Amino acid sequence: MSGAAAEIVFDRVTKRYPGRAEAAVSDLSLTVPAGEICCLVGPSGAGKTTAMKLVNRLIDFEEGDITIGGESVRSLDLTELRRGIGYVIQQVGLFPHMTVAENISTVPRLRGWEKGRTRLRVDELLDLVDLPAEDYRARFPSQLSGGERQRVGLARALAADPPAMLMDEPFGALDPITRARLQHELLRIQGAVRKTIIFVTHDIDEAILLADRIAILREGGVLAQYDTPARILEHPADDFVERFIGSDRGIKLLSLRRLDELELAPLDGAIDLRASGDTTMRDALSQMITHGSRSLVVVDSEGQPRGVVTLDALAALAE
Amino acid sequence: MSGGLLLAQGEPIIPDFGEGSDCVVENRFFCPDWVRDNWAGVIQPALLQHVKLVVIAVAIGFVLSFAAALVAHRYRLVEAPFTAFSAVVYTIPSLALFQLLVPVTGLTVTTVEIALVGYTLLILFRNTLEGLRSVPPDVLEAARGMGYTRGQTLWRVELPLAVPAMFAGLRVAVVSTIALATVAALVIPYGLGYPIFLALREAFKTEIVVAGGLAVLMALVADALLVAAQRALTPWASARRLA
Amino acid sequence: MSWLLAADLGVFADALRFVADERTLILEKTWEHLKLSGAAIAIAIVLALPLGAWLGHLHRGSFVAINLANVGRALPSLAVIAIGLAFLGIGFANVALALVVLAVPPILTNAYVAVDEVEPDAVEAARGMGMTRRQILWRVELPMALPLIFAGIRTAVVFVVATATIAAVAGGGGLGDIIVNRAAYGLEGVVGAAICVSVLALAADFLLGLVQRLLTPPGLRADVHALEPDVTTGVTRL
Ligand SMILES: Nc1ncnc2c1ncn2[C@@H]1O[C@H](COP(=O)(O)OP(=O)(O)OP(=O)(O)O)[C@@H](O)[C@H]1O
Numbered sequence: 001m002s003g004a005a006a007e008i009v010f011d012r013v014t015k016r017y018p019g020r021a022e023a024a025v026s027d028l029s030l031t032v033p034a035g036e037i038c039c040l041v042g043p044s045g046a047g048k049t050t051a052m053k054l055v056n057r058l059i060d061f062e063e064g065d066i067t068i069g070g071e072s073v074r075s076l077d078l079t080e081l082r083r084g085i086g087y088v089i090q091q092v093g094l095f096p097h098m099t100v101a102e103n104i105s106t107v108p109r110l111r112g113w114e115k116g117r118t119r120l121r122v123d124e125l126l127d128l129v130d131l132p133a134e135d136y137r138a139r140f141p142s143q144l145s146g147g148e149r150q151r152v153g154l155a156r157a158l159a160a161d162p163p164a165m166l167m168d169e170p171f172g173a174l175d176p177i178t179r180a181r182l183q184h185e186l187l188r189i190q191g192a193v194r195k196t197i198i199f200v201t202h203d204i205d206e207a208i209l210l211a212d213r214i215a216i217l218r219e220g221g222v223l224a225q226y227d228t229p230a231r232i233l234e235h236p237a238d239d240f241v242e243r244f245i246g247s248d249r250g251i252k253l254l255s256l257r258r259l260d261e262l263e264l265a266p267l268d269g270a271i272d273l274r275a276s277g278d279t280t281m282r283d284a285l286s287q288m289i290t291h292g293s294r295s296l297v298v299v300d301s302e303g304q305p306r307g308v309v310t311l312d313a314l315a316a317l318a319e
Numbered sequence: 320m321s322g323g324l325l326l327a328q329g330e331p332i333i334p335d336f337g338e339g340s341d342c343v344v345e346n347r348f349f350c351p352d353w354v355r356d357n358w359a360g361v362i363q364p365a366l367l368q369h370v371k372l373v374v375i376a377v378a379i380g381f382v383l384s385f386a387a388a389l390v391a392h393r394y395r396l397v398e399a400p401f402t403a404f405s406a407v408v409y410t411i412p413s414l415a416l417f418q419l420l421v422p423v424t425g426l427t428v429t430t431v432e433i434a435l436v437g438y439t440l441l442i443l444f445r446n447t448l449e450g451l452r453s454v455p456p457d458v459l460e461a462a463r464g465m466g467y468t469r470g471q472t473l474w475r476v477e478l479p480l481a482v483p484a485m486f487a488g489l490r491v492a493v494v495s496t497i498a499l500a501t502v503a504a505l506v507i508p509y510g511l512g513y514p515i516f517l518a519l520r521e522a523f524k525t526e527i528v529v530a531g532g533l534a535v536l537m538a539l540v541a542d543a544l545l546v547a548a549q550r551a552l553t554p555w556a557s558a559r560r561l562a
Numbered sequence: 563m564s565w566l567l568a569a570d571l572g573v574f575a576d577a578l579r580f581v582a583d584e585r586t587l588i589l590e591k592t593w594e595h596l597k598l599s600g601a602a603i604a605i606a607i608v609l610a611l612p613l614g615a616w617l618g619h620l621h622r623g624s625f626v627a628i629n630l631a632n633v634g635r636a637l638p639s640l641a642v643i644a645i646g647l648a649f650l651g652i653g654f655a656n657v658a659l660a661l662v663v664l665a666v667p668p669i670l671t672n673a674y675v676a677v678d679e680v681e682p683d684a685v686e687a688a689r690g691m692g693m694t695r696r697q698i699l700w701r702v703e704l705p706m707a708l709p710l711i712f713a714g715i716r717t718a719v720v721f722v723v724a725t726a727t728i729a730a731v732a733g734g735g736g737l738g739d740i741i742v743n744r745a746a747y748g749l750e751g752v753v754g755a756a757i758c759v760s761v762l763a764l765a766a767d768f769l770l771g772l773v774q775r776l777l778t779p780p781g782l783r784a785d786v787h788a789l790e791p792d793v794t795t796g797v798t799r800l
């Protein structure tokens with residue numbers, strides 16, 4: 001189980017913790033297509049972590065089934081299953097007695113890769129997560145910042161090129177700036193490696209930014225809605241989802257769309273504000289409001305003006 | 320000269336416990352009649368002496384290490400030398416330390432007390448200091464923000480919060496001093512070690528069991544008392560434990 | 563202060579002269595001392611270390627494992643040796659056995675606490691990556707626990723070296739033979755042997771402290787005060 005991404009399917013999975021009346025995950029069915037990021041969101045205690053850990057069987061379950069690439073997680077050998085799934089947690093859990101390189105090469109070594117190959121892989125991954133190998137390879141976790149630790153955690157999870165990854169609030173403990181940087185880094189890396197990722201978060205904005213699909217869970221691990229971010233924002237399934245995504249869903253929706261998608265109005269007169277076509281509509285709106293301007297010029301990659309968007313046009317979209 | 324002072328190696332033990340009950344003559348595990356006959360004359364005085372040894376040693380040790388910890392809390396430089404000194408004392412075997420003090424203070428209770436005090440220093444000093452340092456920075460800042468002076472912060476915030484750590488140190492110090500004090504009997508006839516030591520000559524079981532058992536019992540009782548005292552003094556700590 | 567005037571500090575010079583003059587005797591007794599301590603420590607490690615580490619790995623039996631150290635602390639060595647003597651008789655083997663009883667608690671408790679308290683996130687990450695139980699124990703828990711495990715051994719060693727002195731009263735041999743026999747060796751002999759035993763204990767503690775530091779993985783080294791005795795589970799030193 002390594003290399004190409006694999007589809008993950010939950011099929012009517014229910015998990016009850018011993019001695020608890022209510023199920024932590026109830027009759028959960030959803031399919032994460034290969035190579036997509038699925039964000040599990042929901043209030044605290046909704047069963048996000050539990051649902052995620054069922055996949056690599058850190059938590060065992062009896063009812064229903066989960067398959068990865070068509071194979072039931074229950075039919076696979078436990079250690080083989082886990083070695084084939086990258087795993088990243090909020091506290092990172094780097095081994096403090098091992099260097100960065102040793103941490104990253106944990107799974108390759110468990111799989112008996114030869115030294116040369118492992119070494120190359122470590123450098124490649126450090127490069128991928130933007131930590132210069134020369135500088136970082138021999139450091140210990142205690143010599144890293146929080147954001148650097150999380151990058152190493154990500155590299156460690158990617159080491160044996162697993163087809164699937166599980167991430168439990170990996171950026172939850174970071175400051176907003178570092179978090180935003182790592183979120184974009186994750187998207188860049190995902191563009192390059194294409195894994196099937198189950199990503200737990202309770203930050204709906206993070207989910208909207210990262211996810212191909214979002215699964216919203218409510219108390220008791222009941223699936224409230226499973227859909228693309230845009231469709232969830234446009235058509236929340238019920239009151240719970242609507243409340244959960246917040247009253248500013250119009251604005252959130254704008255963050256999913258880019259100026260390129262708009263019919264531009266012709267240029268008229270001198271306007272100071274400029275933005276490129278791949279700017280999100282939300283950012284464009286924010287710029288206009290910040291500068292007290294009612295319109296903005298969209299420029300192409302050479303910086304040549306292409307047309308104008310107006311505040312009114314964006315406001316109409318956000319309705 | 321290869322054997323000890325009291326028992327040459329391999330020398331047969333010839334029990335001779337004089338007159339007494341069959342139990343005593345046969346040297347059984349435990350003879351209640353011997354205990355009854357010797358309680359007032361042997362055991363009780365030894366027990367009281369033992370308590371006195373321990374209370375004095377821990378009290379003096381506490382005062383010394385408390386003062387040292389306060390100074391070290393204020394002036395970091397003091398920590399290393401005091402720790403080094405008390406660590407060396409802590410590592411010297413007690414029987415050796417007693418004997419090393421004999422040329423200075425003679426075969427006296429003072430000799431024993433000095434050594435016992437010495438053994439408490441490391442534990443009490445370190446626990447008190449760590450307790451003082453364990454106060455979270457935000458709490459200290461809040462205290463400063465409310466206008467506490469340095470001294471007020473120490474007395475009203477840092478010391479109260481250090482109490483659990485100090486009690487943890489006291490428990491270790493008291494319990495180990497009780498055990499250590501038995502060794503004093505190898506220097507002077509004093510404390511619960513003395514009956515053990517005498518009985519050891521003849522391998523007289525009852526006396527060994529009673530005196531040794533009393534030392535253990537004393538340690539357990541003292542530990543329980545300290546736990547109770549700590550609960551009473553630091554209600555916030557036990558409230559958190561229950562929550 | 564009258565006792566200070568009466569103090570007979572010349573004894574220390576005599577004591578050093580005794581050590582120099584009687585070095586054959588001193589060396590022989592030191593060797594006996596080390597043999598006795600070594601045997602007791604070896605047995606105690608074999609018994610206590612695997613048990614403590616395994617219980618820590620399972621996170622089971624904390625009550626017993628932790629309270630053992632407290633009980634160990636409360637046991638007066640003199641009483642343990644005396645009881646051992648009363649029931650087993652005198653001699654090397656029986657004294658060694660009494661020393662084992664005293665060395666087991668710090669080793670077992672430290673091994674338990676060390677493995678039990680290994681950062682749970684690291685263990686969870688290891689599990690998530692597909693390490694087997696054995697691999698988790700050998701590659702993650704034990705390396706991270708090693709310094710604390712060794713601290714327990716160090717405590718036990720210094721404790722046993724010290725207690726072996728008292729063992730002399732029960733015919734265990736060693737430097738204690740001289741210390742408890744003022745009639746034969748005089749005060750200078752007693753003080754001389756006391757100096758030797760102190761040096762032995764301090765040297766053992768210091769050397770083991772160095773080893774402890776070497777055993778600590780570099781990534782964890784900052785937290786270890788290698789040259790200080792371990793007082794967290796520190797038993798009575800005798
Ligand atoms: N080991 C366990 N034993 C019993 N109940 C558990 C256990 N782990 C979690 N639970 C319960 O299961 C429910 C779901 O927990 P879970 O950790 O999956 O929530 P979560 O959605 O990840 O929450 P959070 O956002 O706070 O991390 C909660 O009610 C929790 O109390």
Ligand SMILES: [Mg+2]
Binds near residue numbers: 048049050168
């Ligand atoms: Mg969670």
